[in-house]
Amino acid sequence: MVQPADRQAALGRSSRGRAGRRVPVVAAAHPRAVVPSLRRRPAGGIVVRVLLVGDYPPPYGGIAVHLQHLTRTLPQEGIACRVLNIGPNRRVPNPEYEAVRGPAEFLRRLIQYGRAGYLLHLFTNGENRKSWMLALLVGLAGRIMRTPTVVTITSGGAPGYLGSAGSWIRFIARWAIVLPAAVVCRTEAIADAMRRWRPGDLSVIPAFSPTRLRPAERPPQDVVAFASAHGPLLVSVAILRSEYDLPTLLQAFRDLRKQHPAAGLVIVGGGQDEARVRELIELWQLGDAVLLTGWVTHETCLAIIRESDVFVRTTLYDGDASSVREALALGVPVVASRTAFRPTGPILFTPGDPDGLHAALVETLAVGGARRRASLAAPPASDEPLVALYRSLSPVSARVPAGRRGGARLSRKAS
Template identity: 25%
Template sequence: MANQTKQLEELLRSEGISVEVVRHNRPYAPACLGRLPWVRALGRLIPYMWDLWKAGERASIFHVMANSGWSWHLFAAPAIVIARLRKVAVVVNYRGGEAEQFFRRSYFFVRPVLRLADALVVPSGFLHEVFGRRGVQAQVVPNIVDTDRFRTGPEAADSDLRGAHLVVARNLEAIYDNATAVRAFRLVKDHVPEARLTIAGTGPAAPALHRLVEELGLADAVVFAGQVENTRMPELYRSAAVAINPSLVDNMPISVLEALASGVPVVSTDVGGIPYLVEDGRTALLVPPGEPARMADAVLRLLRDSGLAERLAEAGQAAVLDYSWDRVRDRLFAVYEHAWTVARTRRGCTEPPIEGIGTERSAADDNRRIPRAPGHVAPPGSDDGGES
């Protein structure tokens, strides 16, 4: 979510729109608060809410990046309430892959706050259906992929340079089930001795995964790359023969889209929003979650059948163009226009609609009114999968 927020900020600025990002995790002041377990939560929450309140003086729209669980209650919900108190239009961009489970437990508390939003955006048909089952209308505006950076490089023309290099780019958390990918890799290596695996990500499951790699005798073939900067991810994908997504819960993982854009065939579990994102046998190979043997079989199919790998890669690259800014821009701006109109109507305001959003530009637009900042609120979570 952090990468999507940063990318959206840059793209909106490139359109001439003023953007202010309000973060929930700014450094503690004073720094000693971070060492006090009972105080540090308030040490961030109170400044965050104050920053939101001040941003309401300047913003025309709050674009709230929302997730499931405590992230919703502590960070998304306050942003929505403050936007309404400040009479600012609010767009909720809900991205939680665990939304169904979260709503079963907490929808009684989520619903009244969600109803305060002027527009609800989700990145996938999967979440659109989750909300639809509760009678809530959401607009699908997909995640954005930088197809200029994530693309096939010259080295991809020679498959020998990629060898049997497998890449997993998910944080090391239980819901992403990297352990199944490691076990699948053990089976792949039994058939392809030169195979190697890179795992890009950090998280609490790291010690257990390191132990598993040692137990399976894979220490010389597995690289834990840690948190890889997004600027370096295109190079990593272009070095891969196959990208693996082993998650148990998912919505619309940007890592899968970036792999497709890079011309890398993908093997993924078929959970959550994944079947809405790729088509089994056409743009990716899908397998059930938690089954290393099935995952290994799919990887081996791609390593052994270059024709299949090339067909999947080509189809995936064509499909991912729908997630480029050129394709997503107008859909997002239409949501902004709608939210702005709803908020104006609620206030009984006669102020004209936002100009320059969702409209064609011309030389006559030089003096158009640029809207004040859509206040971007980034709740916790830097990974894309569970949320997005």
């Protein structure tokens, strides 16, 4: 375990983490246009074109980070893509995505891209009515335009939502699952909830890919200063709302400071419950021991995770959380709530149990070095299954000569 006095020098290292821990060294990612020139010609001289539909940064939530990652990696596989941003920042102009301002415009864009020969791929959480309405619209647009569609359900809360939903929502969800050419789920538990309507061909594909591990060279200066004054350092990445269960995290952290008075907690993220989180920090007198960073870029988030002694995930339910896999891949011990799915590596505790979380943190810190080495064996995932799916579904109208630059641009004249 690294103590505060040792932390400042360790934070300046780029090829080794604190306490000499080796971590992957990957060049920092640079922003890239959504329709870059292809780096190489795909086999057969074709270009596959995909419209990615979902949230796009900022803020840097799970779906948004995944879509941004795909815009940087798919062109390297001969797959040109555009983004239709339906996230909270969709009204902010940005050359990296197309904006959409309402249901009518959303459907019109889907039809335009379908006519241009794009495969339509929606990423959605599946845990509310709006999510399933969007999935239904994508499936209908694909059938109308005779272009393949893919729907990815990301949230571990989707099975519970469907289990308690009324008959009308289940009717919408059923057709939203039946209509697309392919349905992707983040975990088997999510897929099991969909198999009543689509028993045969559901795909389970995690969002994490090793190519996403592009941490910034250093954390932000406020995090560096905070880390140099605290040890051990805990990090959690969360949207500040109820299902991320920050009260359990803060209560367990308060108790941990009885054994580790210099411990610090960095919470990366933002959300609607920030005021409540700050109230709890003040109530439990944790003001000097907790740092709320707000939203940061994915590269910065990885740099913060890399410098932690323990990564903590306290969600009440979850899909296949990429932040957990990222922490494991960076060699950081993980303590996580026991949800429907977790990869190999974390120490688990019962969701909503601060005493169980406290015990897991004490155990992890006691065996931190051994746990860190063991965590490196966590099974990886990659973009290959999704790339293969796109190629298998690519419509004939999307197959254009690879030498035609700009073939990914939307055109009303496209066949």
